[in-house]
Amino acid sequence: MNSTLNIFISTYLLGLVYGYRQNVLDFCSTVIDGDGTDGGCTCMGRTGKSGPPGLSGMKGDKGDRGDEFDPSEVMRQLDNLKNKVEKMRRIPEIALHYCLMGMKSGAIPDSATSASSEYNASWNPKYARLDMISTGAWCPRESTLGNWIQVDLGSSHSIDAIVIQGRANPANTYWVKTYKVACGITENNLSIIREGGEEKIFEGNTDSTTKVIGWFPVPMSCRYVRLYPQTWQAFLCLRMDIVKADCP
Numbered sequence: 001m002n003s004t005l006n007i008f009i010s011t012y013l014l015g016l017v018y019g020y021r022q023n024v025l026d027f028c029s030t031v032i033d034g035d036g037t038d039g040g041c042t043c044m045g046r047t048g049k050s051g052p053p054g055l056s057g058m059k060g061d062k063g064d065r066g067d068e069f070d071p072s073e074v075m076r077q078l079d080n081l082k083n084k085v086e087k088m089r090r091i092p093e094i095a096l097h098y099c100l101m102g103m104k105s106g107a108i109p110d111s112a113t114s115a116s117s118e119y120n121a122s123w124n125p126k127y128a129r130l131d132m133i134s135t136g137a138w139c140p141r142e143s144t145l146g147n148w149i150q151v152d153l154g155s156s157h158s159i160d161a162i163v164i165q166g167r168a169n170p171a172n173t174y175w176v177k178t179y180k181v182a183c184g185i186t187e188n189n190l191s192i193i194r195e196g197g198e199e200k201i202f203e204g205n206t207d208s209t210t211k212v213i214g215w216f217p218v219p220m221s222c223r224y225v226r227l228y229p230q231t232w233q234a235f236l237c238l239r240m241d242i243v244k245a246d247c248p
Contacts, residue, residue: 099247104130130241136168143236160245166208167237174237175205183222219245
């Protein structure tokens with residue numbers, strides 16, 4: 001760089017003496033080699049103006065025509081999606097963790113439970129809460145057909161199933177083996193759930209702790225849900241909750 005600067009100064013002074021001024025291009029042609037560089041320096045003239053835009057390219061080929069809109073195919077795909085969601089919703093783990101109405105959690109108050117009878121105050125229907133382990137069940141005065149336990153949900157809901165357990169006492173093997181379910185919007189107009197034209201018999205427990213879900217054939221709109229035990233082990237006792245259909 002120092003040698004280049006010295007050459008430039010010398011050339012510039014000579015220009016003053018002999019009456020001409022060397023421009024940048026002259027300087028470059030004097031001191032820069034053919035590769036255009038000297039000691040890391042580069043000389044170039046001022047950038048010129050851009051030229052006019054080039055011509056547009058040729059238009060591309062037309063794409064293939066898309067499929068015709070078929071409403072029946074769209075409905076078929078929606079039905080398939082609905083069926084997949086239905087199957088996911090009826091996975092027991094999802095129902096028990098996300099879809100219970102509130103007997104277990106306490107969201108359903110004691111005042112919303114009732115029964116045909118109770119064995120004593122400790123086996124009141126308010127104790128028929130899923131997973132309750134203190135007193136741990138509802139038991140009627142006598143183990144006979146015709147007994148029932150009922151839950152008032154406060155307003156109409158879409159109901160998908162009942163889940164039941166036996167009494168929470170390992171010393172007493174009490175549970176419900178089979179049962180029927182009635183539900184409705186008003187307490188005086190309950191309908192037994194049917195399947196294939198017959199009153200549906202739901203399968204219940206085979207021990208006192210396992211939770212067994214009884215799925216309805218289709219979701220039912222109910223405010224009042226009433227369970228009628230049909231057969232039982234030793235003595236008629238149960239814990240329960242209700243599974244909602246409009247589960248997120």
